[in-house]
Amino acid sequence: MSGTPPLPAVTRLDEHFWRGGARGRLMILRCDVCATWLHPPTPRCRRCGSTAVRPQPVSGRGRVLTYTVNHQRWFPAMPPPYVIAIVELVEQPHLQLLTRLVDCDPGEVRIGMEVGVRFEPHGDVHLPVFAPI
Numbered sequence: 857m858s859g860t861p862p863l864p865a866v867t868r869l870d871e872h873f874w875r876g877g878a879r880g881r882l883m884i885l886r887c888d889v890c891a892t893w894l895h896p897p898t899p900r901c902r903r904c905g906s907t908a909v910r911p912q913p914v915s916g917r918g919r920v921l922t923y924t925v926n927h928q929r930w931f932p933a934m935p936p937p938y939v940i941a942i943v944e945l946v947e948q949p950h951l952q953l954l955t956r957l958v959d960c961d962p963g964e965v966r967i968g969m970e971v972g973v974r975f976e977p978h979g980d981v982h983l984p985v986f987a988p989i
């Protein structure tokens with residue numbers, strides 16, 4: 857990919873997620889009290905209500921829960937076709953993130969396919985994307 861795709865507005869609550877890739881780590885908030893992983897980031901645990909949440913590294917492995925193939929050229933830096941997917945991480949059921957699949961033919965993507973994280977650096981933002989493993 858050349859150029860810059862749309863980048864997130866990084867906040868204190870989610871900077872671990874967008875910048876963890878600088879160290880090759882996918883960082884997800886986890887509750888210190890009940891050990892629940894929390895994504896999208898939230899200042900309060902969705903399960904027990906604790907505010908003792910902090911970023912922890914995950915394995916970066918998951919499965920494709922669902923996906924769609926985009927054929928529209930919305931952004932010059934993102935030539936179609938490309939695959940937008942919801943990936944469920946192996947650490948916990950329903951721990952999902954919206955991402956893009958790379959290094960695979962859109963026609964070969966399957967529900968349940970095992971994928972691993974990679975990072976696309978754009979300045980101080982490292983976009984987590986996933987590829988088949």
Ligand code: ZN
Nearest residue numbers: 887890901904
């Ligand atoms: Zn909790």
